[in-house]
Amino acid sequence: MSAEQKVEKVIIIGSGPAGYTAAIYTSRALLQPLMFEGEEAGGQLMITSDVENFPGFPNAVTGPELMDQMRGQAERFGTKFVRRNVTKVDFSARPFKVWDGDHLHLAHSVIICTGASAKYLGLPSEKAFYNRGVSACATCDGAFFRNMEVAVVGGGDTAMEEANFLTRFASKVYILHRRDSFRASKIMAEKAINNPKIQVMWNTVVEEIVGDKFVTGLKIRNIVEEKASELPVQGLFLAIGHKPNTELFKGMLDLDETGYIKTMPHSSYTTIDGVFAAGDVQDHVYRQAITAAGSGCMAAIDAERWLETKGL
Numbered sequence: 001m002s003a004e005q006k007v008e009k010v011i012i013i014g015s016g017p018a019g020y021t022a023a024i025y026t027s028r029a030l031l032q033p034l035m036f037e038g039e040e041a042g043g044q045l046m047i048t049s050d051v052e053n054f055p056g057f058p059n060a061v062t063g064p065e066l067m068d069q070m071r072g073q074a075e076r077f078g079t080k081f082v083r084r085n086v087t088k089v090d091f092s093a094r095p096f097k098v099w100d101g102d103h104l105h106l107a108h109s110v111i112i113c114t115g116a117s118a119k120y121l122g123l124p125s126e127k128a129f130y131n132r133g134v135s136a137c138a139t140c141d142g143a144f145f146r147n148m149e150v151a152v153v154g155g156g157d158t159a160m161e162e163a164n165f166l167t168r169f170a171s172k173v174y175i176l177h178r179r180d181s182f183r184a185s186k187i188m189a190e191k192a193i194n195n196p197k198i199q200v201m202w203n204t205v206v207e208e209i210v211g212d213k214f215v216t217g218l219k220i221r222n223i224v225e226e227k228a229s230e231l232p233v234q235g236l237f238l239a240i241g242h243k244p245n246t247e248l249f250k251g252m253l254d255l256d257e258t259g260y261i262k263t264m265p266h267s268s269y270t271t272i273d274g275v276f277a278a279g280d281v282q283d284h285v286y287r288q289a290i291t292a293a294g295s296g297c298m299a300a301i302d303a304e305r306w307l308e309t310k311g312l
Helices: 016-028 043-047 063-076 124-128 138-145 157-166 186-193 289-309
Strands: 007-013 034-036 080-082 088-090 096-100 103-112 116-118 149-153 172-176 198-201 204-211 215-222 227-231 235-238 242-244 275-277
Touching: 007 016, 007 096, 007 289, 016 043, 016 063, 016 103, 016 289, 043 063, 043 116, 103 289, 124 204, 138 157, 138 235, 149 157, 157 172, 157 186, 157 235, 172 204, 186 198, 215 235, 275 289
Parallel strands: 007 034, 007 103, 034 080, 103 275, 149 172, 149 235, 172 198
Antiparallel strands: 088 096, 096 103, 116 242, 204 215, 215 227
């Protein structure tokens, strides 16, 4: 580390709605943020076709288009972008150290917006039919399945919630669960079981997704009876959980039992002074583009005020 190496006021790790919003706010505050977008910039919205629930777009907008517009806005105010993944961080002393490969960058403050990734079953057909019948978010995509039959995979509270939500649109919802009882809370499980539009299929796994351009059915197997069959549905919703992208920060920041970054109540402050977190990397409850953007704004304002108190 050379004595004259530049120390950035703010480094933002990760893009997506949280990162880009944090960049818009910090760059408008003249903090000249340096953003590591990552090699797959834009986050989960890059694999979302139509976004109908982001305010300000009455006729819907595609995920990539929305991210492109946010990025353009951040760029207009002076955000500097690096299209590489951060490979290592060191938050043990200030200035903080952030590496991409062999390149070391220094920063007075860091905003983490690395997001979360939906867990998949691991079938090749899953990726092929993503956004063409396969989804990991009922709140985002449920309305596209009006009067269709759909299936939800999972057995936790999320799966029950998604299945109940989908009955507003779908004519029938199957819950496919590999065990013979749910791990969801009793109240959530009963709500799903008692819903006349929901049919639970116990001890059942999905072996293949069938379709042409769009999903037309699932090859399923009852693992107790060892019986294979085909289920004609137009949609498959994965509700087997999300994994926060926090590998980089293990052992450095306080994470909860599922790996999400812990932030102080009503703020984006992490357990390290000067390090902030926003978006799906710290929010396992709402997980929407608009809430991620909102928390990106919070993190930017928190970082700006923090830098001011430190005279930086």
